[in-house]
Amino acid sequence: MxxxxxxxxxxxxxxxxxxxxxxxxxxxxxxxxxxxxxxxxxxxxxxxxxxxxxxxxxxxxxxxxxxxxxxxxxxxxxxxxxxxxxxxxxxxFGQVMAEFVLTYMLGHEREVLARLMSQVERKWDNRTGQSLSGRKVLIVGAGDIGQRVAEFLLPFGVHVYGVASSARTQAPFIEVTALSDMTRLLGEMDYVINLLPNTPEPHDLYDAKLFASFKPTALFINVGRGVAVVDADLVEALKEGHLAGAVIDVCRQEPLPQRHPFWTAYGLLLTGHSSAPTSPVAMTELFVENLKAFQAGEALRGEVDFSRGLLKPFRTSRRLGVGSSARRHRLQRTVSYSENHPQQPVLPVACAGLALRGLAGIPAASTCHRFCRWLRQRAVRNPLECSAPCGSGPDRSPPCRGCASRSGSLAAQDNPRPSRYRRCATRPGFLRLRLARRRWSWRQ
CATH class of the missing domain: 3.40.50.720 (NAD(P)-binding Rossmann-like Domain)
Structure with a gap:
């Protein structure tokens, strides 16, 4: 063969x-x-x-x-x-997906990201974290992977509910309801985990109306497909406090565009489609098993039925979740928020996701103010704090080479603390690029 x-x-x-x-x-x-x-x-x-x-x-x-x-x-x-x-x-994928979900559920309860913020501020944080015991988890997509995730979570004392195409009895779920009836359970759930495949039914499932039904302290984890979420509605729901935070592993468009609102959304953590890497060893075992069945003319594991129209591709016009003129306006407004409102910044990327538990009650502007203060102590500019040209902002830092070259000045060369990571304050996303390339030392 x-x-x-x-x-x-x-x-x-x-x-x-x-x-x-x-x-x-x-x-x-x-x-x-x-x-x-x-x-x-x-x-x-x-x-x-x-x-x-x-x-x-x-x-x-x-x-x-x-x-x-x-x-x-x-x-x-x-x-x-x-x-x-x-x-x-x-x-x-069940094991690795379950490990991914559990990582962020435990991090949410134990306030891991909030501890990092306290360390940045050199603030002793002795708050006690919470436990997963007794929490209610809704797994939207009670298929092969959903079943494995539910079994993985049970030893932690959580109450697991499921959502499938139709209501049914399925262990270890307490209840498996139909997709059309999931709103009934949302208001009670502490965690909502989306595992739905890329089928036509769940396209734009998580919209403004559905997010309004969430428990205000709930964490949303999307490891299914990006087309299930209306991006602009999720950003708006986080800002209005309909849910505590979101962990987004999959997006409509990957890689995510630089100006997408997810980068600066308060309480949203991006994980770059890393939840379930394929194991070559496990994949080879599955292939050899299916190969024997194929040669024997038997049924194959995971076979797709084309006649059912399963997993049809989504329309590219909906890639960013812009389903109407109102949503399009909201998305454009969110994208330009950090540029047009420098005095009321959204969280910079180093603080993204800190609202998942401990900092949920702290305004984004307040959190950014403390982070900017920490940056100024190290002579690093934060573009989200001030839109004025370099050298004229509240921190009075020397101009970067970008501003110096436009003004015809060579003042940037006189910077007593030059850094190859400095960028013009008016360039969107520069802070994110610098933080991604530089290994920060949290000590002076």
């Missing part, structure tokens, strides 16, 4: 397949042209959907395609052939 591997880590999968199934003829390469040539001779494909989609566009077609992702949206474009068997990666 000839197997084509189209993966960035193709050398790892090649080695693992040779060990697990020595009789297989494995073809793999990092060159796209060579990969296309090999595709016509291989009836079985293993790899990531974005690379496989390119091969399908070129007219190649396998008998069976095993995706290494749980999501298969790139393979479901209307222009691509569906005359083959397609299977998703199932049963290998």
């Amino acid at each position: 000839r197997v084509l591997i189209a993966e960035h880590d193709y050398h790892v999968y090649t080695q693992l397949l040779h060990q697990a199934a020595p009789d297989l003829e494995v073809f793999s390469t990092g060159d796209s042209a060579e990969l296309s040539r090999m595709a016509s001779d291989c009836p079985v494909w293993l790899g990531q959907p974005d690379l496989m989609a390119n091969l399908l566009r070129q007219g190649h077609k396998p008998q069976w395609l095993q995706s290494t992702w749980a999501g298969i949206t790139p393979l479901l474009a209307d222009s691509l052939s569906r005359e083959y068997r397609l299977t998703r990666a199932v049963g290998i």
